Amino acid sequence: MSHMSLKEQSGCRKLLRLLTLDDLLALKDTVTNRLIAVESTQEAIEAIITYSKDAEELLKRKKVHRDVIFKYLANEGVAILPNSDKHQLVWRTIELWSSGEISRHEKNTVIKDEVGDGLSDLAALGKQFCQWFFSLLNSQNPSQGPPVQDWGPQHFWEDVRLRLLLCTGEQRVDEFNGAQMVSQRLHALAGEERLLFCPNLEGSGLKYVSSPHGLVVVAVAGTIHRDNACLGIFEQVFGLIRSPMDDNRWKIKYVYIKVEAQGAITERQLPCITYDSKELLRFCN
Incomplete structure (x- = not known):
């Protein structure tokens, strides 16, 4: 037995x-x-x-x-x-x-193996968060087989904001508000548009900074692919705050995504974050 x-x-x-x-x-x-x-x-x-x-x-x-x-x-x-x-x-x-x-x-922690209080080791927190987020988002892409993970508004604060900046010759900014809308729009990137995000989690591809009020900002750069083609590069900034109502797990308060289409890219080796710490904090205010 x-x-x-x-x-x-x-x-x-x-x-x-x-x-x-x-x-x-x-x-x-x-x-x-x-x-x-x-x-x-x-x-x-x-x-x-x-x-x-x-x-x-x-x-x-x-x-x-x-x-x-x-x-x-x-x-x-x-x-x-x-x-x-x-x-x-x-x-x-x-x-x-x-x-x-x-x-x-x-x-109910989004990020496993949290290090101490999460703020004492921002590097580990930032990296784990990005691994979790992009594996979750990419798993919604139909080319990856059936989705392995539960995407949804539960990972976002109710009043979350998303700004999407597309640079394809001309610039276009879209804004979305609220957990339901933001969750759906991000899901569509992988689900309907079949994009795959490959973050550069080493060196200059990842930056993180925290504010005195418990906000952690994680910025990551990487490449975007569809099937076998590289479509361009992205920079993505997340504002994370713990939710005391939700067993103190990290939830997403703010997302900013800038996408440069392949044609608009000047020569750069690995995708890297172009914002400094002050600018990153300003995004989330």
Whole structure:
């Protein structure tokens, strides 16, 4: 019978809910040697957990596909490299369940492994936030397969503002207000316009600054692609504030995106942030 901790059992339940019904029932048959009949998804999940030797054995089963584990970890707010293989994902999941850390849905932090109070190490916070945000946004692009993560207004403050500056010969500025509108407009960049954002998270591609009032500004530069073509470069500035109503997690208060089309780009090696700290703080006021 199962030797799983309560934490592993609860993690397995969440993970198994991400399986297709066919895979779930096939997995139940394998684990129970077809000896247990079930009438519902819930019963199938409980049978699988009861008859699995341990969490690792279950995660290594063929029907628990790499993408399912990836999706589970992403939902828990765990930063993972998109090209991690199944073995690495299994190890990361076991590590998550065996550690004392509480997952995002229990604690609801957007950014995992927050460093101290988050302000003491802005570099780690800025990098983790960007990894989380762009993996979330890119996963909404249909060319990336089914979306692995939950995009939505819950990641933004109710009064969030978005400014979108497009430089394609002439300049065009669009503004959007409110969590619903901003969330939809950003989603459309990946979903309808099929853009992929590749942030430069090293050196001059990333800048961060905090204000005395708890606002953290993260600026990142990178390239924008569609299919195999590079369309141009972007600079994106985020204003982040913790939400005491929402278990103190970081939520997005302000977004500024400047996109330069390929034709408008002067020779620059790697995309880098062109704003200084004062300008970055001014954006969010």
